[in-house]
Amino acid sequence: MADDPVVKAVSNRFPSRRHGKHPKKVREEKSKAWAEVKFFGMRLMAMLLILYLMFGVLFGLMPMPNEDIKPKIAAGDLLLFYRLDQTYQIGDVLVYTKEDKTYVGRVVAREGDEVDISEDHYLQINGHSVMETDIYYSTGEYEGGISLPVKVPSQCYFLLADLREGGKDSRILGPVNRSEIQGKVMTVIRRSGI
Numbered sequence: 001m002a003d004d005p006v007v008k009a010v011s012n013r014f015p016s017r018r019h020g021k022h023p024k025k026v027r028e029e030k031s032k033a034w035a036e037v038k039f040f041g042m043r044l045m046a047m048l049l050i051l052y053l054m055f056g057v058l059f060g061l062m063p064m065p066n067e068d069i070k071p072k073i074a075a076g077d078l079l080l081f082y083r084l085d086q087t088y089q090i091g092d093v094l095v096y097t098k099e100d101k102t103y104v105g106r107v108v109a110r111e112g113d114e115v116d117i118s119e120d121h122y123l124q125i126n127g128h129s130v131m132e133t134d135i136y137y138s139t140g141e142y143e144g145g146i147s148l149p150v151k152v153p154s155q156c157y158f159l160l161a162d163l164r165e166g167g168k169d170s171r172i173l174g175p176v177n178r179s180e181i182q183g184k185v186m187t188v189i190r191r192s193g194i
Contacts, residue, residue, distance in 0.1 A: 081183035105159030
């Protein structure tokens with residue numbers, strides 16, 4: 001009976017009937033499945049776009065690369081920073097890029113300020129010693145670093161590491177241009193809390 005040409009013709013014309021389903025129902029099920037796949041794809045694309053806008057345009061997320069802001073921020077802590085801020089205040093902690101490396105530093109001087117380090121290792125801005133109650137290390141000059149005093153150029157900031165002995169900052173790299181700044185640190189997620 002399987003070799004009967006009439007049976008073959010009917011089964012080829014209505015292949016779904018062999019399985020007990022009407023062709024119209026099969027088409028509806030396929031159409032419904034495709035609609036679900038399309039809906040999932042659209043939701044996935046929307047989610048990816050939102051994530052890109054959040055963490056590619058508005059915010060940044062990175063682990064602290066070193067101990068430069070110790071004890072406030074330790075190596076490995078997760079930093080959430082805001083990218084769209086264009087004006088930074090003294091004391092703000094910034095993420096910036098110099099020489100294709102990413103650093104984190106605290107703003108100590110803005111454009112037009114004169115930065116110097118006294119003989120007794122105190123930071124001086126515009127000829128006045130700065131009282132830094134949260135800094136536990138002396139501020140010395142680095143051999144091979146920039147020569148001080150230095151006037152901070154237009155569109156630039158002078159950033160120092162809180163770990164003043166050994167931290168890589170503007171004493172070595174020079175003032176940081178606004179275009180090199182990736183963003184201002186908003187919050188820190190401690191690695192010990194993860």
